[in-house]
Amino acid sequence: MKIKLTLIVIIAISFFMRFYSISELPAINADEAALGYNAYSLIKTGKDEHGRSWPIHFQSFNDWKPGLTAYLMIPTIYLFGLNELSTRFVPVLLSSLSPLILYFLVLELSRNKYGETRKRLALISALFLAISPWHVHFSRGAWEVSVALFFILAGALFYLKGLYKPSFFILSGLFFVLSLYTYHSARVFVPIFVFLLTLINYKKVVMNWKKVLISVFFSLLLLIPLFYSFIHSSAILARASGVGLLSDIGPVNRANELRGSHADQNNVLVKIFNNKYVEYSLAFANNYGSHFHGLFLFLSGDDIQRNKVPETGQMYLHDLLFIPIGLILLSKSPIKYFPVIVWLLLSPLAAALTFQTPHALRAMFMSVPLVIISAMGLEYLITKIDSKNKIVLYPSLAIVTILIGYFFSRYMVMY
DSSP: OHHHHHHHHHHHHHHHHHHTTTTTSSOOOHHHHHHHHHHHHHHHHSBOTTSOBSOSEEOTTTTOEESHHHHHHHHHHHHHOSSHHHHHHHHHHHHHHHHHHHHHHHHHHTOOTTSOOOHHHHHHHHHHHHTOHHHHHTTSSOOHHHHHHHHHHHHHHHHHHHTTSTTHHHHHHHHHHHHHTTOHHHHHHHHHHHHHHHHHTHHHHHHTHHHHHHHHHHHHHHHHHHHHHHHHSOHHHHHHHHHBGGGOOHHHHHHHHHHHTSSOTTOHHHHHHSSHHHHHHHHHHHHHHHTTOHIIIIISOOSSGGGOOTTOOSSOTTHHHHHHHHHHHHHHSTTTTHHHHHHHHHTTHHHHTBSSOSOTTTTGGGHHHHHHHHHHHHHHHHHHHHHHOHHHHHHHHHHHHHHHHHHHHHHHHHO
16 A cells, blocks of 8 residues: 555656646747647648648658657647647656556566565656656657657566566557657667567567567558658658768768878778768767766756756766666666666667767657666665664665755756
């Protein structure tokens, strides 16, 4: 009963953090307005603002937005008209439920061979996501990334459950597919994530190959409209040409500059060490690594103003105490927590393929593994103190609570 009540309180906090003054704060941005208006246009005419009937991608500002988020807005806009609340309601609702999905996901991750789970770890993870600056920021609005993250969380949960009850694989496939219809970054993250999960759980997957094949077939059927859209539209190429790393000529200019510093620019060694392939690889590596930089994560956050809160990182400063401990624990059980490790390493890939980095929006999937790792660190400290000196436990919990409460309150003030 204590666990259930605690979980209810955490979900209530999640809903409050995301729904409070949602019509006014923050002011609706152009991308949200575009999604809402396209949903409204579909209701009235069956076409988007550019006259296309029920598209998979919305041309919008020539950024070709994946369309599922707009379609999810249709019921509320139909019922309540075109306004801030009706536009934001469904994305904010799904984001508010994400900590609940994470709770059950961590239960599956922590399950041992006897079927026992670490409920305290699951509760702390859910709480940390409920108050996460990274997650809250992109949950208070019609951001496609928060919707995609909800679907990925659900897909991962049912995948792990499917390893024990194979019928869940179909639900897993459904939610992963929905994420691909929601946000561009998911199209980089999800296929690799599912492939690696399947690789590490190869034996269990083979044992249940019939259910897995049914799930794969079902998922491919659902993906037919998306594949058709890729083939018959310029959506992906248009998006890549706008923000893709290869559209930045900086690395090419850098390679030419380096070659120009040599007397013989046509020398084979000069060409081997100074070319656009090397420079683009270095640019990608730099972009990728910038998402793990301490300033981005804990102090300053994203450079783009609408993606950040002043003087606030993507994580809280108290996470600096817990994450190192969590990383040590991960290193001791890499197979058990393989999904967390893979999730963390894959999350910045899509953002690293662009030339605006570090990018909090495109790398938002990182928020989930980071809060799990931080929760692992805190849960370990509580368990250690509880097992060795119970007298110290409550004063220690009080100090931790005050610390978390302070940084959480400061974030709310700055927001």
